[in-house]
Amino acid sequence: MISAIHVQDVSKRFGRRKVVDQVTFEVPQGVVFALLGENGAGKSTLIRSMLGYHKIDGGHIEVCGLDPRDSPLEIRRRVGYVSDAPGLYEWMTIAQAGWYAAGFYPPGFLKTYGQLLYEFQLPPDAKIRDLSKGMRAKVALSLAMAFDPQLLILDEPTSGLDPLVRRSFLESMIDRAAAGQTVFLSSHQMHEVERVADWVAILHEGKLQIVAPLEELKSSVRVLNFAMRDPLLALPPEFDQLDIVHQSQAGRTHHAIVRGLTPAIEAALVQHVNLFEVKVVRPNLEELYLGFTQPLTAPSQLGSVGSSAWSRVAGDRVDASSSAAKSNSSEVA
């Protein structure tokens, strides 16, 4: 079975700056795939490379089984794309924009477009220039979805949408994936992505940190919090058996995002004489994202920096670190 997108060792430079560095991943068909990353991580560059806008410096890309460098037009016939700042013709009405786009796609575009306008509650005779940012985003989405594309690539699709429309839009993404279409989206809205994404990839400074099915990732990774009676003593040997994604320390308390936490290791840590208040939590996507994008810090090097990371990562456990954070802030003051 051909994957919807196949990206192999892709690199892209702008001048001396390497924006995408040796990225490899595969997007199966019929899933909602979320690409996460901070501003400037290379998400948009990667998306534009997949559509054939950027000539990549190394590697290979296939979208719907086609090479974007050789068949950019064929890809655009199969892929619905909404950029992060969709620029529609301001003098057109919403209906005219649909009519114009319909000329380049097979029959049936206008019927679907009309239905989407109805769902989004967009007046067909309104001029684009008179629309709000959110309404423009809805028009751009309608135009991208109206020809029933095999693959939908959305760069920050929900920015500007109100909560109700955002919810219904995200639910429609799930329906599309269930119907066999593939949705590839980049976003900063972690809680929204978490609700709809089947797969996630995290891009950080142009490098791919992880790509995995979301459920698998969440079930394989755990947030581990504990306090040490004597912080000068070494961590228990069981701790070394874990695959540590992220670790931080604030005073006596430790916070770690780990993989490979078996019930046996967990039991050993709970019963360890130097540890108390050992808590193991299933992480949410935001914690995973922060864990994978923050630098891994060795316990011996941990200090006040770790405490800020702690408070950011474990939002529901701020109380535990607030005293340390306060002491740090008073030191700074």
Add this chain to the structure above:
Amino acid sequence: MDTFPLQRSGQWYCLLWKDFMQVRSTLIAVAGGGLAMQLLLLVAERWFDDVQQATPLIAYIAPMLFAIGACGMLVGHERQSGSWEWSSSLPVSWRSALTSKLLITLAGGIVTCIVLAVIPVVLLLPGRLPIDKISLIVVSMSGMIIVALLEVVAYFFLASLLIRETLTALVIAGLGLSVAQVAITAMSLAIASNRLVRWGLTPDFASFFITFVSSLGILAIGMVAMLIAFHWRWTTGQRTVFQFRAHTPAAVASSTAYVYSTIESPASWRVLIKLASVSSLWLQLSAAALASLVFFKSWGIPLEFLVIPSGILGLSAFQGDQANQRYHFLADRGVAPWKLVLSRLGVASAWMLGLWCTMLYSPLAFAAARWMPTTMLCCLAFLVSALAAICFRKPVVAMTVATVAFIGALMVYVPAVHYGMERSRQLGLWLDYESLTKLAQLWSPLAMLVLLVVIFRAARRWIVYDGLHLPRYFLVAVILALALHIVGVFITLYALLPASPSIAP
């Protein structure tokens, strides 16, 4: 929701429709403005000798003006507004997109030419020239217009594809094409003219042949470069920037300049002047280069040509601010509109002043007698353009509107004032014709004052209230300035100057 108000059409129909709608207003403005000018020239024949002969010139120049405007709208404006990005994300090949744009530009140019050729061909030539000579003129003019139109399209498309600011692109393209045309033709004439005459061609035909071949050469180079640039731009999208250093979006550049200047010194004036200096630097440099063409006396460019660079400098004061929404950045920081306007006008005026000071010490001193009218004309062009740049969001529209308004106002003003002077001479006023002309010019500062006041008034609306109803401001200001000017002249002529029976005829 099973019905949709429109029926699906073919790809070519959609592309041509979209491109036509983009240039529709430019076509109406240029063809309508040209026609109005031709009609006014017919009327002006009463006071000026042989002005009707300028009507074929309008039919020749107007298609070029339309082509320049179309290039700005179809490439420059699409890129600036971001619609290029969406259009190129549709499954349209670059060949189809380019063909549609070229067809619309050329068809619009030809339609403009045909509309404006009606008056010279039907009304003027038949009485003076035999029909076979008219046919020859029409055929040769058509060939020249098509070659010139293609040249304009190639170079203006090329510049708009490479340079982000539409107006800057158009001015640089105009400058480059003029210099290339004149320089290459002059070189070719120097090299090949004598040889062709020796081969038996008449000097006139040799000169025509060399000019034509040079134009074809320039056209071929421009077309190839434009095709490469269009393919590159269409397949890489509007964001790819042809430059040597990292791309910095305009808003970021503005904010960086603002923050950087603020760190250096908190004085807002310094920040504003710095922003005004860098925001249209290339455009202002191009305008200055365009003005310097007047220095080359051998090219025979009249002093009045300085009106064009003056108008461009006026546009440069505020050009791009609306499209790039830079003013939002400043408005959000509570910058007083009058400060912004003063800094922008100040920098653009400094360029004007520099230009005039250079001219003063140039070989053009011979034209000192014409300084006053030309200066007045240039200042008016500068202010009309600056007001258009504030009032119209798209730089190309601002440029077209400023040109049409300025020329239209002149076409109303000149016959009106000459009619008044004719009447005053009949009444026996003691001033001669030239003195009356100078007296009429003294009212120009009043028109300038009106325009200046409206610029400051409009700026408040522009920066604080997001530019609502500004085109109305422009129209009212131009009509008011024109009316006050004419009324002022008439009052001087009829009320203030006493009649002298000794000089009266």
